[in-house]
Amino acid sequence: EVQLVESGGVLVQPGGSLRLSCAVSGFTFSSYWMHWVRQAPGKGLVWVSRINNDGSSTSYTDSVKGRFTISRDNSKNTLYLHMNSLRAEDTAVYYCTRDVGPIPPTTWFDPWGQGTLVTVSS
Amino acid sequence: QSVLTQPPSASGTPGQRVTISCSGSSSNIGSNYVYWYQQLPGTAPKLLIFRNNQRPSGVPDRFSGSKSGTSASLAISGLRSEDGADYYCAAWDDSLSGPVFGGGTKLTVL
Numbered sequence: 001e002v003q004l005v006e007s008g009g010v011l012v013q014p015g016g017s018l019r020l021s022c023a024v025s026g027f028t029f030s031s032y033w034m035h036w037v038r039q040a041p042g043k044g045l046v047w048v049s050r051i052n053n054d055g056s057s058t059s060y061t062d063s064v065k066g067r068f069t070i071s072r073d074n075s076k077n078t079l080y081l082h083m084n085s086l087r088a089e090d091t092a093v094y095y096c097t098r099d100v101g102p103i104p105p106t107t108w109f110d111p112w113g114q115g116t117l118v119t120v121s122s
Numbered sequence: 123q124s125v126l127t128q129p130p131s132a133s134g135t136p137g138q139r140v141t142i143s144c145s146g147s148s149s150n151i152g153s154n155y156v157y158w159y160q161q162l163p164g165t166a167p168k169l170l171i172f173r174n175n176q177r178p179s180g181v182p183d184r185f186s187g188s189k190s191g192t193s194a195s196l197a198i199s200g201l202r203s204e205d206g207a208d209y210y211c212a213a214w215d216d217s218l219s220g221p222v223f224g225g226g227t228k229l230t231v232l
Contacts, residue, residue: 045159095167
């Protein structure tokens with residue numbers, strides 16, 4: 001069974017840092033591009049970042065560029081999101097998801113993890 | 123403000139057919155596939171429709187997707203109480219070089 005399990009979400013003060021993890025199982029992690037998507041409380045889905053299968057190429061939405069870094073450890077089957085200079089507007093549930101398009105990157109995401117909540121507040 | 127535009131809410135009674143629209147532009151829906159995701163209350167999103175109108179295995183054929191020009195639609199026929207959820211459209215945006223989502227439509231089964 002394909003599984004994605006996020007962790008690392010906590011309450012953090014503005015300006016703080018955090019690292020989210022997404023542990024995957026049930027598929028060959030190193031063959032897939034991966035994404036982070038976030039959802040602020042009561043709001044819609046927003047794409048945050050993506051990384052190619054070997055970690056050599058990354059991309060970010062403008063609002064997190066220079067503050068967030070996506071990475072992966074294929075030997076540990078784990079995706080990461082390093083978050084610095086956190087702001088109140090970064091408060092959200094962060095989901096990791098697999099890109100299953102034949103020629104990534106795409107918007108074909110399946111499955112999604114259960115999400116981890118990041119709260120930025122003093 | 124989402125790049126793709128969806129109505130914030132929709133409703134129907136059991137057995138009815140409901141459609142949810144998704145409007146975009148030439149840089150996203152007009153030139154790329156549309157995907158639909160279902161988010162049941164308190165859960166993670168789930169892929170519902172891929173490549174405009176294809177259903178993953180396990181998704182009932184009551185759900186169907188279509189696309190025309192810069193707009194797309196999700197139709198749900200034979201509405202059931204368990205269809206009450208938030209529905210999101212998504213597409214790649216060539217101008218932004220990334221995925222974009224609609225703001226989501228909350229479907230209420232009356």
